[in-house]
Amino acid sequence: MARHGEGTTVESRSSRRRQREREQRRETILHAAEALFAGGGYHATSIEQIADQAEISVGSVYLYFRSKEDILVHLLEEISLQLRAVVGREFQREQPTLESFARAGRAFLEGFCGQSYPSLVILLRESVGQGPAVEQRRRELFTGLNDDIASALTEVSRSMGLAPRSPRSTELIAFAIIGMFERVAYQYLIWGDRGEELPTVAEELATLVLGGVGGMLRRAEEQRGGEGARQCG
Amino acid sequence: MARHGEGTTVESRSSRRRQREREQRRETILHAAEALFAGGGYHATSIEQIADQAEISVGSVYLYFRSKEDILVHLLEEISLQLRAVVGREFQREQPTLESFARAGRAFLEGFCGQSYPSLVILLRESVGQGPAVEQRRRELFTGLNDDIASALTEVSRSMGLAPRSPRSTELIAFAIIGMFERVAYQYLIWGDRGEELPTVAEELATLVLGGVGGMLRRAEEQRGGEGARQCG
Amino acid sequence: MARHGEGTTVESRSSRRRQREREQRRETILHAAEALFAGGGYHATSIEQIADQAEISVGSVYLYFRSKEDILVHLLEEISLQLRAVVGREFQREQPTLESFARAGRAFLEGFCGQSYPSLVILLRESVGQGPAVEQRRRELFTGLNDDIASALTEVSRSMGLAPRSPRSTELIAFAIIGMFERVAYQYLIWGDRGEELPTVAEELATLVLGGVGGMLRRAEEQRGGEGARQCG
């Protein structure tokens, strides 16, 4: 329908603007929901509240999201990206070392939790136990995170001159690392009202994790050696 | 209302019977709810379903529990006891050693998770994000568990000849340990459908934790030494 | 739980009372809905209005009916009984004759339509085009009615000395009879605001139907004869 060369431009301009506005609106809803879910809880938050907060109508929410659950799923989507960006960065810069885990831990606590407390609350509290679709997304998130960490672990243990461990060992260590940070974040940030201690805790935990991961890697090594020996015998 | 001297006896007998029956009824409701919450989710379970499963009337549920939320809180209560019994036992027998942590870990995975899967699901999934009262109880549960572990840690590090660490270090290590097992249990048991791997995983994780905790303790020591040195300088 | 002979009586008494009250409540809802559906239309009537009219709460409506649609279906159920009682009576008394159709017609117009105008409106207007479940029930209603009439037709034509006609002919004549009354009732009662003419119309239609049915029966006879002849040729 657009005529002449510029027609296209005009059309694509307005269409791009539309697209941008649409994205913005989506984000607005998502952030309104994030704040409300984190503040009052997923179930205690009604669609009407979200609409009010986002300064749109109830019906409009459904132009951007299929259902209330869908909002939560997309929130997890965003959190997943944030999280892997913050944490993954530490492993991607160069050859990861044991120190990378300490840095990644600090990044998680200070870069992620500290920057976006609502995200943390949704990740660790509000998205838990809220139905299968949400659970599925959480699972993917954690699996992805675990893969990142497991890869780094493999690299690190190789660079430490440790023999390659079984895939499950690596997986387990990765989950263990995630779990440590999860619980610490939950205790200190969600339950703790101890935000001011965050830097100290981050520092201390980073140090501890260094020892813990180092110890686990070595232990896995020994165990494997033992197994090997036993098998040889 | 008691008549004659023996009245008291009679009454106390029947009153004791009453008391016992009351307890049984409570348990019945609690276990009905546990199964339903774990199976279909806390929100998807109605009081009517619980009453049906417990073979009593809806009204009777409210003779034993103030509200639906109250059932969940008491379920956490029970789980808390189970958990500390299973895990605590390993630390209480004698002088705890590093090995105790490995044993406690195995006990958690095999004794608790393996024996009562529904309890695990409620502890880690269904009781999360379900309102303040529940959250409060969960917090107490984890704090209690943490205290147990922290005490053991103090003992162990002393018996290992390591200098006493700051209370926070100990607390952090304890939370880290809890977190490791939480996430591993969630991944392998709740999401994993990998129940059959449980013994292997338990064994492997126990070994890893030995290394991890050992490493963390040593690292905490070093850090403290460093700090001390710095302070001295 | 009831003890002694009278216990049973007492229990069954109260249980019978309960049952009776339940039935009454059901009827109350049904009649509230009937009036509102007939007055304002099925879709324009909300569950809240029905509850108000029946002087109960919204939730209680759902103790007696699964859904709004379910109310309509049960309304049709009742109408079906009424209708077959009123119309069927005329055929059941003795050997039906051609006159029976005239009487049944009068009974339909005066006994059914005249007595329960709302029922008529629901049968012919509000239950039409309201979804599959309702349509299914309407279908059964009409099929049942048709069976009644078809049986009578068979009797009558035999008693008139007419040879038995094909099942389809009988079915068709029965539907034709139903259709005549339906449209006449719709025109004169639902659209007509001509309730006062009812007796006259009923009389006139009864007479006409006598001729019509008689004519149809004879015509079916001839046609059959013709077919037979053709087949013989």
Add this chain to the structure above:
Amino acid sequence: MARHGEGTTVESRSSRRRQREREQRRETILHAAEALFAGGGYHATSIEQIADQAEISVGSVYLYFRSKEDILVHLLEEISLQLRAVVGREFQREQPTLESFARAGRAFLEGFCGQSYPSLVILLRESVGQGPAVEQRRRELFTGLNDDIASALTEVSRSMGLAPRSPRSTELIAFAIIGMFERVAYQYLIWGDRGEELPTVAEELATLVLGGVGGMLRRAEEQRGGEGARQCG
């Protein structure tokens, strides 16, 4: 805006084209709606679905029709024309006879129902019980149809040498005829899934109607005679 002499021509040309296109668009919407209403039901069909099916935007639907209800009303308008064309044709060709009713009946079943099943569904099912405006249009439709048939009846009875009957008798017979075909069409075509029987049924019903109408006419005559006699006496 028209320039020069020919301007008018040009304008009227383009205006006629516009007009034609507008009509086409209207028809497109109408037919999209017809198919959807007949298929899924009036209420289950949304304006968006209609717009999609007609390959226009939601807003455009409102350039052609005031409301969703308005679409249904106009659909009835079209159906009314179709119907009277098909049925009326049989009476208009020459002097109508009793046979004309049989032919009109066949035309209704085969020409109308058989050719446009969706129209039938909308006429007999989807337009019923859908609010006052629609009901008003349906009433006009049936009244018009009735007038056509009543005129023909008057002609026929005169040509059969029967004395003129009361207007109401004629009206009643006309409604009776319409009702017969309505119910038969509903049963066999909408409920019946017996489309293949249509020709047979049409034939059989035509024959029966011959007898029925004949009988009704004669009976009306007798009754009138009786009344007259009574009045005379």
Add this chain to the structure above:
DNA sequence: CATGAATGAGGATTCATTCAT
């Protein structure tokens, strides 16, 4: 104590209609 019918606030979702572009 036990029952289970009754309550009614609450919430997610739909959809006909409008209007700025």
Add this chain to the structure above:
DNA sequence: TATGAATGAATCCTCATTCAT
């Protein structure tokens, strides 16, 4: 004219909790 995003009123239904029996 055409569009389709935005609106928000309207509605069905659920379910935790109460209380008369």
